Amino acid sequence: MSENPAANHRPPPPNSEEFAAESPVTGKGRMEAAWGSTEGDEDITVQASAPQRGDGHIFQQIYKPWDGQLNPRWMRNWSILRHHLLGIFKKGHRPWGVPIRLFLLIVFIASLSDVGLTIISGLIGDSGLHSMWGISRDNLYAHVLGFLPRNMLYYPVVAALLVGGVISEDRQHGTSALYFSRPITRFDYIAMKFISVAMIQALIILVTLALYYFAEIATMGRGWAWIIDTFPMFLAAMGSGILLIFTYTSIGLALSSVSSGKFFPGIALLSIILGTKTLAFIASNLFDREILYLISPYDCLAHVGQAIIGVEPTYDQYSWTWSLAMLVAMNGLALYVLSSRVSSMEVTRE
Amino acid sequence: MATKPDSVYRGMDRKAAAIVEFTLRQYRTKNSTWVVLGVGFTALALIFMIYIAAMTDVVEAVDNDGDSYDYDNDGYPTGQEVRLGTDPFDGSSHPGLFDPPVVPDPASMYVNEDGFDWDLSASGPTATMGFDDDGDCLDENRTASQKDQNDNGIPCDILLVYYQSVLTSGGDWEVLADNGVDEDPDENEYAQEAIHVAFVLSIGKLGFVLLLGIFLPLFMATGLIRDEMSSGTMHFLIAKPISRTEIFLYRVLGYLGIVWPYIIALGLLGALITGFLGPSDGFFRFQDLGVWLSIIFATMLATLVYGMLFNALGVLWKYGIILAIPFAAWELGMALLSMGAPETTLLRFSVIGWALMIIDSAAMFVWPNLDLFIAMGNWGGNGDGGWLGDSSLEGSNALAFAASKPGLGLSAFWSLTVSSLVLLFQAVMLWFIGGALFKGKEIQ
């Protein structure tokens, strides 16, 4: 039987994965072999040509290495930063949501209240009014670190809304894969997220502070002598503002990196800032113990701010260096959590 | 199976139980639930620790009338010299020269030697009270007019005059004391009591109703419907023969099933700690339990109303939390307003104003004489112990801040009833609104 030459002409049992190169390329057969878009229990060889000797076809594989020039690192990072920043102003970049943008606008305008009052008092020319609204240590401090309304209703809420989805949304939607499949490091990724969130806050806190200072110069016609006198305290207010932005951002981003929800980080940041403040207030009001103010980020910032701007301190049971140390500890912890979470983040959709 | 359709609708309690159970189990699987509950516990534990430290500390006794000092360095405190008729400012005149010589009293005998003898249950418009324990007012060397400086005809007493405020339902006591009456009270005793009461009220109002009452619902109730809608699992729920208003309610009930036991546990813990450690004659301050129960009750109602509200905001809009945040800030302001001016009409448009009224009403039940007690501490013996002419005792300012009268001007019972009913009404209204919003929502 086996000598029968006819047996050798019988086509060998079909291997379903083989396709004749000459058969019309419908894509269908290949797709089915690859993805099983049919049920899979039909005989797939129906679509395949009967393989014949010498019929196999090996496609020539040519990999053409990309020989372009990779842009420098700062340029790649800049595109991430730009993507986040421009999203505030126009479409086609990171969408921030209308309510968030609306709230930012409201807070920006509300933060300009002292600018407006300075201009008004300057125009009226009433020195009594001006001494109330114009540039002074207390007013510079209040612009950045005043509790009501700025650090109760404005800045923490802005920070909460901004950090809300900035990392957690990437995790939730799986868009972190879009970043990590590009030639950027994870450090670049968080650093740019951090800077973009901080820059938006700086727009609201520091830019309005600068406007406030320039409004004073413009409306009151201040000379160089005044500027030399007041510039150090303006710089100090700027510095404490930067510290505030940095602290809120690092805590907020750390919360954003541990959560996959969008709202949790925002509420958690708010409850940390306002909750610790309330607790510390209860303790100092009832028991005359200010020690709990050390766990309140806002109060640590305020204490350090009071020291560097030079206003009368409102915390008198411990030195401001304690507050500074606590701030360093809080930021350190937050940045540690942030970096360890992002470096161990699985690039999947959660 | 053919009999099923007849017996399928056998009461919605089965559906309710299923959704409540489902919601509870869902919370259990979320890390955020445990983080939030744990952080809430830690924060309150921190405050309780400070309370414990304060209660075990003794407030330093102050000699308000200065009679324990020995100005002339003759070894005899001023009080003893005055009592025995020698000159306290003359070192050569002291009871040691008597025959037989009098042994010097220890200075501590003249500290806190004339405590409060007040009848705190007195009511206006005027009342007289106090007793000169150390006899420096009733001294026979003093004239009748020296003994009755407040001109009410009674020597060595304290006259209290109540002024009804024109603007508010409350008022103020004016303290007109004869010199030397109750002038050297025991600071520690007053401070312990005042700080204890102020602590219970502050932790109840700010710690429980404000922090727990707002942040627990913010964290836990906003996503009750919204999370299901955005994750696509809502399809399983609404494809069942159950109306959406019911789903809304049962989801909130599931949330309450985890939040209410938590609040009750924390409240009872607080009641135990403050009951055992607070100053009392017995071993436990049983009367405070009433206030703690009201704190628990008020927080439960607050979490109910906020839960309904935030859940409804979540249904209303994808970014419901953004609406909830300004609302939470508003409620924070209302809480502070309620503690300062509880009769403000604006408070009637808040949730927290009503919830705090429950606590104030219960405090009025349990500590009916709080305002006189505060007035007593503010007066503080009128000695020279305080700085800047402020003779108030430690704790009285904190207590004045923490305590307030229920703002409606009703009796304690009626304030309690009205505020509870209003909160329940708010919850029901929000349920209807939330249910109607949910019903009208197209879900994809």
Next chain:
Amino acid sequence: MIPDFDQQGKAETTAWQPEVNVPAILLENVSKSYGRIFALSNITLALNGGVTGILGMNGAGKSTLFNILMGKLKPSQGSVKLFGTDPWKNPAPYVRVGYVPEHEKMYDWMTSYEFVSTFARLNGLTRAEAGVEAERVLEFVGLSDVAHKKIGQYSKGMRQRAKIAHALVNDPELIILDEPLQGCDPLARTTIMNVIRELGRQGRTVLVSSHILQEIERITEQIVILHHGRLLALGNLHAIRERLDQIPHRISIQTPTPKQLAKDVIDIDEVYGISFPDGQNISIQTHNLAAIHSQLPRIIVENGHTVTAIDNPDDDLASILGYLTGGGGK
């Protein structure tokens, strides 16, 4: 966002009685528009009994139709009746409906037993009844051995079957499955198809949506074709094909001897054209597919041709849609 106050209050959980002699599904002139875009346009449809496949390309309106049936969307115009009751206003008819949503997201933290029994209780079953029913349906879909494992550990096909089990637990008369075969491996597909066919055989009304004709073909012949929100065809799949007789069909035959085969095939009257796309295939053009199919085997066998494949390249959804919308072939 504005509450719809037309809706009746809570579900009439005890009073609701299905109207007799109404179809399970009745849509009259239903349209659903988003602004100026019509997701569904003027659909009139009555369905009762048997398995019906809803076919359409992505975005044809299949999901919108199901969402309207499940009371998730409010039709812009027209009336929807599920057992005679408007599902947007009253969820009571769902007691007789089982629904398998398209969404992949499930409660991963539950076991399939918990999942099915919990949702059974929403149909009004007691805890004990729900447990019994859950075991029954999990057995039916073949998940009883993994019933106490977390859904999060399931494969795609097991998840789909868990969803189907959840839809069957109330013994529904109408079952709506939105893309139940999407993303399943071949084995799971076969299992799920068997389950669906079995449901149809039990006399229930089953609606299955898909965008792959071959899938639907293996389950049912009764189809509804949606295209751009409009009802394009309704009825037996092959009847629809027959109705398209004026349209040329192509039959592609793969053979090592195309010229010889063509010589024999040309004798069939209904063939009006033959072409040779390459050396291995012939392509027959005809107006009457059935006639060719009845004669072709005989010709092949009688003349001893070697044929390795016969295919109707046009018999898929895209070409049917193309014909129906007047665009010609692919």
